[in-house]
Each structure stands twice: as C-alpha cells, then as structure tokens.
Amino acid sequence: MRANGRTRTSTSPASSLGTLRNLGILAHVDAGKTTLTERILFAAGAVHKRGEVHHGTTVTDYDPQERDRGITIFAAAVSCTWAGHHINLIDTPGHVDFSDEVERSLRVLDGAVAVFDAVAGVEPQSEAVWRQADRHGVPRIAFVNKLDRAGADLDTAVASIRRRLGVVPLVVQLPIGREGAFAGVVDLVTMRALCPQSGSAGIAPGAVPEALREEAGQRRRLLEETVAELHTGAFEEFCAASALSDSTLARALRELTLRGDGVVVLCGSAYRDRGIEALLDAVVAYLPAPSDMPPVRGTAGGAEQERAPDPAEPFAALAFKVTTVAPGRLTYLRVYAGTLRKGATVLDAATGRTERVGRILRVQADRHEDREEAVAGDIVAVIGLKSARAGTTLCAPGAPLLLEPPTVAEPVVSVAVEARRNADTGRLATALARLAEEDPSLVVRSDPETGQTVLSGLGELHLEVAAEKIRGGHGVEVVAGRPQVSYRETVVRGVTGLVHRHVKQDGGAGQFAHVVLDVEPLEEPVFAFRSTVVGGRVPQEYARAVEAGCREALAGGPLGGHPVTGLRVTLTDGATHSKDSSEMAFRAAGRFGLREALRLSTMELLEPVVEVTVTVPDDGVGGVLGDLAARRGRVSGQASAGGTAVITATVPLAELFGYASRLRGRTQGRGVFTTRPAGLAPVPASVAGGLSAR
Missing domain, CATH: 3.30.70.240 (Alpha-Beta Plaits)
Incomplete structure (x- = not known):
C-alpha cells in the first residue's frame, strides 16, 4: 500500500493482459455502488472532484433519469489505472427491473466487487445478482460498505453473507472505530492500520492501535486457519510453522478467489473515503486478469472451438450493449482474442454479414476518447456497425467463431402505448424499435385483436423509464395504458394417443402428414419434445418439423390465448405418403395436432x-x-x-x-x-x- 494512493489516469492500453482488470460493481439498490465507483475514480486520479448521487454530479449516473431518480438504470463503463494496472469498471444497476443490464455486463466481465450495506447485510437483490455471477463463474470479492452508519456491524454483515449466499467469507480487515467514529481499517494480511492522512489525500499505513492489537491478532489467526483448511499449500505451511507468512496468505487468498472456494471480505465507507485504496489494492491482488481466464469457447461449422486471450490470435469479440449518443451508434465490445484496428472489416458470425469499424473509443461513462486499436481483454465501444445487437459475435472474416450470447430475461409486464398525436405515430414506431435494439429485455409487438402497440418489460419502473426515454430522447408524447402482466397456460392433465391427420389436395402436389401425440405436464416451466417412433414410420427430418409446428402452437393456449409452457410432447407414431409428405405438411400437423390436444387437456392459468x-x-x-x-x-x-x-x-x-x-x-x-x-x-x-x- 502506498502512502499516497493517487495516480493519474492513462487511456493507453494496458501493457499486458496481466495488468488489466475487467470488473463490475454489483449490489442491491442503495448499497452504495455508484458512490463507491466515484470514490474509486477519485482515488485513482481519473476525476478531480468527488461526484455525489444526491447532487446529481456522478460520472456514471449521467442520464437525466438516473439523476432525477437517484438510482442507476443503465450499466456505465469507466476506466482508471492503479498501481500500474489498467482497470475497466462497469457500474451496474441494483434495481430488479434492470437485472438484464447486470446479466449482459456479467457475461463479459472477469471479476466483480459485491457491495453490501453494513446495516442490512445481504438484501434480496444483492442475493439475486450474486446468483447471476455464480451462473457466469465470475470471481468476486466483497466490500461491506457504510460502516459509519448507526447500527453498522461488520460481523453481522459477514454472518449474513455466509448464511444467505452459502460461501466462505475470508475477512481480511478489522474496522477501527464503530459507526460515527469509524476511522479506518486494520489490514490483517500485512497487520498494518490504514487511516486517512491528515490534511492530504490517500492513506497512511501505520501500526495497529494498541486497543485493537489483541483482537487483530485473533482475527489474523482465524483467517490463517480458515485459509489453511481450504488451500493445500497454505495447509502444509501452517502445519510446519503453525502460521502463514504474509506472502503465502496473499497468494492463497488470490487462488481461492479465482477458484471460487472463498470470498475475500473488505470493509469501509465509500461516502467518507474509508477503505477505497485498500479495495483497489485487493482488486489488483485478488481478482483475475484476462490472462487468468480460460480460452473463450464458441462454435464454428458446428464444431466447438477455443480461442486464447492473445492479441496474436484471430479477432473475436462479443457485443454486450448498444446505445445511441452524440458521436453515433455505440456498440460496446468485449474483445476476447486478437486485435481490432480502426477501419477493420468484421464478420457477424450469426448472420454472415460483414461491417466496417469506423472508430474505436475508450469510454468514460458519457465521455469518449479515440483509440487506434483494441486488443484481447479490452472493453471498448465502436462506431460504424449498423446491424450488431447485444449478443452479436464479431470476428475476423477469415476465422469465424460464434460465441454464446447473454441470456435475455422474459418480460412479465406489458402496457399498450400510442402517440398522443396521430402525426407522431411514425416517430413512435422508430423510437420503440430503437429502444428494443438498445435493451433486448424490452419487447414490442402488435396486439392482433386490438391493433394496439404493446410494450413489454421486466417491471413497472422498467416501462416507466422506457416511456420517459421516448418522451425525452425522441420528443414523442406517449400515452401508456394500465400495466398488464404476462400470464401463461400450462397442462395439468394431458392426453394420450391424440391422432391428427393433415391432408390437403388442391391440385398438383398435395400435403399429407399423420401424427400421434402424447401430451403430459412438466413441473418446470419449459417445453420438451421427443420422438419414440420406430421403424422409420416418421423420418427424423419430419419429426423435427413436427417439433417446430408444436412450438408454433405454444404461442396461444385454449384458456385465453396466453403462451403455453410446462409440458412435454411425445411423437409416438405416424405415417407418410410417398409423394405428398413434406416437412411443411408435418409442421402443420404438429401445429394443429397440439392445438387440438391442448383443447382436450385439463389446462391451468x-x-x-x-x-x-x-x-x-x-x-x-x-x-x-x-x-x-x-x-x-x-x-x-x-x-x-x-x-x-x-x-x-x-x-x-x-x-x-x-x-x-x-x-x-x-x-x-x-x-x-x-x-x-x-x-x-x-x-x-x-x-x-x-x-x-x-
């Protein structure tokens, strides 16, 4: 730890993959994510004035709605340097309605800092984002924030982390002072006190206060014992010497973090600038660099391939966010392999289209700086791509590779929207299309019965923000109806041996398909299909067509036209015609046959x-x-x-x-x-x- 934690930001690429960190800030609403991000940027010298959420002056919450509401709505990317390491940081939303922003960010991050309120501990949304990070295998460290609040207690917060998240917390700090008297922390790895320097920025490492020496020693011993139980190398040293050296402890903490076997826990108060420099040191020490991550996996030509995080490899990147700003249409990329240069032609691996990259930008929230190139491990934005969407894989034209896109949450709330003035109907359609392009969790459709335009999203607030964005960003006054939830229909008791014959003869080649279907309920809200036909009575390609037809039938159930889920369809028998059978005929048989089966089944809303x-x-x-x-x-x-x-x-x-x-x-x-x-x-x-x- 340096006495003066301030360094100047550099927008040049990291000198190597080992000195790069891509991390996100995750937490529940009001746990202090954005304030922490501001203090990190200030401590690293990336900004020269602390922004405040309540003043609307933060770097990452730059959207007018974020400043008005005092919450993070859109994931914002910033960067800084610390101790010779370049840090790309994404401040993510904490509200459940914007969890899709978190999902897309986690898909491209190497590590994360999970922020917890020292009074509330693990809250519902902090648990939800933790589980999201689990699914993506993102290593994390924890920061218990707001230790200066009345009722704050590190041990209680750590107990909730252990209990609710099911992880082993590795507490590496001890608070100096409680609540309003909170003054700094004791680093249990180096056994030094870290308190602010009087009259200057940064912290001053010093001796552990006399009143805390015994407790610090006990907590250091507990930390060593816990690490020795989890780490083989540390266990051997602990058995031989009955203690761990600082270097062995630090190395073991890093390896446990990368493996996900333990979670390093730090503490502080972002608002009062306590513990920020120590957190940055922990990011550098414990969270992974791109070089620590395994090669990215994708498919090419139907076969699985890997591509290492090496600038010399063929280029491969994943688009995870699209937005329109003053410079143009920004497509945010995580570069997994190779090098992308300004003016290069890239391939959309899913569609086969090629596009030219006009500009490469290093993004600092709403500010941008031109770059000549981006290399493996970088997170940048590019201008010039017209058709790329969140989840699009971009790669070298001569070396295609399709990466798995982020999952998109299914909308649960819908409103009917229309322009207040008929003259704005066309502009509303354009605005809605752009919204859906920027946020895949927003779905726009036309109601076939009423002809209304329906906007669906993840919650009331999600739709309110979307409507306000149409008004403020596109200048279209919209009228939104009362929110409606998205119901589903499911099978309670199915049918067996449903026979459906699709026969059509209008002159010339006809259509013939004969299918026998069993329908049964599933406990999970999914659709499953299988074929048990033997003897070649229904060829495999026709069975796939039946499945496609069944999926079409799921769009509207018999109770109220709601989508159907939670069922399995089994194709048990069938017959073909030597001339009139085709995939189209069997697709129609699957569609109409399942609709008939659902009408005969016992259904539930x-x-x-x-x-x-x-x-x-x-x-x-x-x-x-x-x-x-x-x-x-x-x-x-x-x-x-x-x-x-x-x-x-x-x-x-x-x-x-x-x-x-x-x-x-x-x-x-x-x-x-x-x-x-x-x-x-x-x-x-x-x-x-x-x-x-x-």
Whole structure:
C-alpha cells in the first residue's frame, strides 16, 4: 500500500493482459455502488472532484433519469489505472427491473466487487445478482460498505453473507472505530492500520492501535486457519510453522478467489473515503486478469472451438450493449482474442454479414476518447456497425467463431402505448424499435385483436423509464395504458394417443402428414419434445418439423390465448405418403395436432409472482400485513429489530401495481419495499374466471 494512493489516469492500453482488470460493481439498490465507483475514480486520479448521487454530479449516473431518480438504470463503463494496472469498471444497476443490464455486463466481465450495506447485510437483490455471477463463474470479492452508519456491524454483515449466499467469507480487515467514529481499517494480511492522512489525500499505513492489537491478532489467526483448511499449500505451511507468512496468505487468498472456494471480505465507507485504496489494492491482488481466464469457447461449422486471450490470435469479440449518443451508434465490445484496428472489416458470425469499424473509443461513462486499436481483454465501444445487437459475435472474416450470447430475461409486464398525436405515430414506431435494439429485455409487438402497440418489460419502473426515454430522447408524447402482466397456460392433465391427420389436395402436389401425440405436464416451466417412433414410420427430418409446428402452437393456449409452457410432447407414431409428405405438411400437423390436444387437456392459468421484502416501523406491521393479504400475498417471514420490522411475502405481480404509493400512505412515508422474481404460480379459480371474462 502506498502512502499516497493517487495516480493519474492513462487511456493507453494496458501493457499486458496481466495488468488489466475487467470488473463490475454489483449490489442491491442503495448499497452504495455508484458512490463507491466515484470514490474509486477519485482515488485513482481519473476525476478531480468527488461526484455525489444526491447532487446529481456522478460520472456514471449521467442520464437525466438516473439523476432525477437517484438510482442507476443503465450499466456505465469507466476506466482508471492503479498501481500500474489498467482497470475497466462497469457500474451496474441494483434495481430488479434492470437485472438484464447486470446479466449482459456479467457475461463479459472477469471479476466483480459485491457491495453490501453494513446495516442490512445481504438484501434480496444483492442475493439475486450474486446468483447471476455464480451462473457466469465470475470471481468476486466483497466490500461491506457504510460502516459509519448507526447500527453498522461488520460481523453481522459477514454472518449474513455466509448464511444467505452459502460461501466462505475470508475477512481480511478489522474496522477501527464503530459507526460515527469509524476511522479506518486494520489490514490483517500485512497487520498494518490504514487511516486517512491528515490534511492530504490517500492513506497512511501505520501500526495497529494498541486497543485493537489483541483482537487483530485473533482475527489474523482465524483467517490463517480458515485459509489453511481450504488451500493445500497454505495447509502444509501452517502445519510446519503453525502460521502463514504474509506472502503465502496473499497468494492463497488470490487462488481461492479465482477458484471460487472463498470470498475475500473488505470493509469501509465509500461516502467518507474509508477503505477505497485498500479495495483497489485487493482488486489488483485478488481478482483475475484476462490472462487468468480460460480460452473463450464458441462454435464454428458446428464444431466447438477455443480461442486464447492473445492479441496474436484471430479477432473475436462479443457485443454486450448498444446505445445511441452524440458521436453515433455505440456498440460496446468485449474483445476476447486478437486485435481490432480502426477501419477493420468484421464478420457477424450469426448472420454472415460483414461491417466496417469506423472508430474505436475508450469510454468514460458519457465521455469518449479515440483509440487506434483494441486488443484481447479490452472493453471498448465502436462506431460504424449498423446491424450488431447485444449478443452479436464479431470476428475476423477469415476465422469465424460464434460465441454464446447473454441470456435475455422474459418480460412479465406489458402496457399498450400510442402517440398522443396521430402525426407522431411514425416517430413512435422508430423510437420503440430503437429502444428494443438498445435493451433486448424490452419487447414490442402488435396486439392482433386490438391493433394496439404493446410494450413489454421486466417491471413497472422498467416501462416507466422506457416511456420517459421516448418522451425525452425522441420528443414523442406517449400515452401508456394500465400495466398488464404476462400470464401463461400450462397442462395439468394431458392426453394420450391424440391422432391428427393433415391432408390437403388442391391440385398438383398435395400435403399429407399423420401424427400421434402424447401430451403430459412438466413441473418446470419449459417445453420438451421427443420422438419414440420406430421403424422409420416418421423420418427424423419430419419429426423435427413436427417439433417446430408444436412450438408454433405454444404461442396461444385454449384458456385465453396466453403462451403455453410446462409440458412435454411425445411423437409416438405416424405415417407418410410417398409423394405428398413434406416437412411443411408435418409442421402443420404438429401445429394443429397440439392445438387440438391442448383443447382436450385439463389446462391451468399461471401468473408471475414476486418475493416482496417490506421494511416498516413496528407500528405499521399490522396495516402492511392486512394489505399484503388483500393482495393475495403469502407471508413467509417476519423479523423485528431496533423498532423496524422486515416482512417477506410472495405476491402475484398483478397485485403490486401502485403498491409503492399505498405503502407510503400506510406508513407515513417510512416504509420501503423491494421485489425479485419468484417464478410462476397457479391463478386461483375465482380470479381466473374474472380474467377470462375480461
């Protein structure tokens, strides 16, 4: 640790893959992600004035809606240098409605810093983003923030990390002072106190305060014992010497982090600039460089291939974000292999189209700086690509490689939108198309019955932000209807041996397909298809056509035209005609046959449900519980401490519209709530009847 933590930012490429870090900041709403990002940029010398969320002066929350609402909505990329390492950092949203932004960011990151509130510990959305990072195998370190708050306690927060996330926390710091007296930290790896220098920026390493020496020694011993249990090399040294050297401990902590066997935990207060330099040192010391990551895997010609993170390899990159700004249409790329130069021609591996890269930009939130090239490991934005979308693989034309795109969350809430003035209808269509291009979790469709344009997204706030973006960014006044949830239909009891014959003869070549289908329910909300036909009665290519037809039939079920899920279709038998059978005929047989089977099956309506966590004063618990019950909520947990109650319940999403205003009214503005998706649940018969009537 250096006495003066300030260094100047450099926008030049990292000298090697080993000195590059690509990381994200993950957390629940209001855990302090954006403030932490601002302090990191300030400590590294990338900015010369601390931005504040409540003043609307932060670098990463530059969108007017973010500044007005005081939350992060769009993932923002920034960069800085620290201790000779170049750090690309993405500040991600913490609200559940924008979890797709987190998903796309995690797809291209090598590591992450998970931020936790020292008072609240692991909150619902911090748990959700942790699970997202698990799916992508992203190594993480934890930062327990806001230790200066009343009620803050590092040990309680760490206990919640261990309990709720199921990980082994490796606490490497001890706070100096509690709550308002929090002054710095003791680094348990080097056994030095890290406190701000009086009258200057940066920190001053010094001796551990006398009052904390015994506790620091005990915690260092506990850390060594935990690491020795998890790391073979550390275990051998611990057995031989009954202790670990600082270098062995640091090396073991890095290896455990990369393997995901333990999570290094640091602490501090971003708002008061406590623990920031130590966190940056931990990013450099423990999180992986691109060279630590395995070769990226993709497909080419139907075969799996690997490409190493080497600038000399053929170029391969994944587009993870598209946005339109003043310089033009920006496509954000993570370069996995090779070198991309300004003016180069790249191949869209999925469509086979080639495009020319006009400019390469190093992005600093809403500011951009031109680069001549980007190399393996870099995260940059490019201008000039007209058709690339989030999830598009770009590669060298002579060496195609298709990478797995990020998954896109399925929309659960819809609103009908229309232009307030008829003259703006065309501009609204253009604005909606651009929104869907920039955010794949927004889906635009036309309702076949009403002719209305329907916009679907991940929540009320998601759709509110989209509508405001149309108004502010495109100058189109829109009128949005009441939000509607996306229902699903599923099979409760299926049918066996459904026979469907598709015969059509209009002169010339006819159509003939004969299929026998079994339909059965599945517990998971997915569709599965299999063929058990023997003897070649239905050739394999026709069986695939039947599956394609069945998937088309899933678009609308018999209860109310909602998409169908949670079923398996088995093709058990069939017959063909020597002249009139074709893939088109069997596709039609699959489509019409499954529709008939669904009409004969016992069906059930499903609705999206969410887990709601409500925090209210103790005197407001009764009213909140009554209101949740009226909204068909099922309370699953309730705890109280310090005059505040936390209630957890599962509630149908359709019943939560307008809940924020109702909760504020019932609790005099003191109640807050968060949600996270909890899957699908059957709609009660009494409610389902009302929906059918509508």
